[in-house]
Amino acid sequence: MLITVGDDTATFDAFDQSSQVHTTIPCDTSEPGQVLLPHRTLHDVVAKLPDKPITITHMGSAAQFTCGPRTFELPPMTLDDYPPLPDMPPAVGTIDWSDLAAAIREVGAAAGRDDTLPMLTGIKVDSHDGALTLAATDRFRLAHTTLPWDGDDLDMLIPARDILTLARTTWHGDVTIHHDQRRLGFTLGDTRTILRLIDADFPKWRPLIPKDSDTTIRIDRKTMADAVKFTSVLAGDTGQVVLSITSGQVTIASKTAQDGAGEEVIACDTVGNELNIAFTSRYLLDALAGDGTALMTFTQPGRPAMVWPDLPCEEGKVPDADRGHLLMPVRLPG
Structure with missing residues (x-):
């Protein structure tokens, strides 16, 4: 230093x-x-x-x-x-730091950690129609969210590890965003940070978001997260929990020959077909982070499920939402 x-x-x-x-x-x-x-x-x-x-x-x-x-x-x-310090890239817009940092933390949990797949270790950021969209995936889950944006057009892949470290910074107010083909910069007062971007193609993620649903539940995030934490203690090395959705309730359960079994039944609003589907508990907990009610939509046991904010949703459809978490299910035990 x-x-x-x-x-x-x-x-x-x-x-x-x-x-x-x-x-x-x-x-x-x-x-x-x-x-x-x-x-x-x-x-x-x-x-x-x-x-x-x-x-x-x-x-x-x-x-x-x-x-x-x-x-x-x-x-x-x-x-x-000590080599000369690099110049800051050109300014492209401003955004509230608290909102941006919260969005980074929300999607960053889904970013990959395998450096042999660099395109999955970043957070994809692009802008269109007055919106700044952030997305990240490790192939097993995908998170995306959107913020208002009135700056220049952006299209970049930011190293998740570096930007998540920066997102822990307790800045307040609007930060100025700087960007060129290789670097991303932030300026707030007398502090500035420059990150080197990832030179790789992020997967085309928008077509992966389901457009329909066969089963829908609305459930309190904390209540369900507590149930997942309880049952995952007995899930062994796999960390897998099974959701059994029936009329008016969902049962969260786990069972292994070595660690035993556990389950919890939670009352919730349900629409559509009954369903048994299994997930990796850690990924499900990341998607349930936060307060309030979550809307969860499902199709088949082997197809992606979604965790959304609590928004209106027609039966058989998914909500018109600018943020959500996609979860790939795992094979049902037995």
């Missing part, structure tokens, strides 16, 4: 092959200067310091940090080894 101290500000810069962060904060300065330090060690030590002001002293052979009763020193790195 490069620390640059001016008359009344301290600037922090760090970047690697995939991302770059730059931020400036006010400080009391006795003498301007610049020091390059190993960021991982610096981060880990500073995280253990008390919530008090930090005094930084550069003594040539070491940078000394004092915070309350604690003091530590780090050997500086050679400034000539």
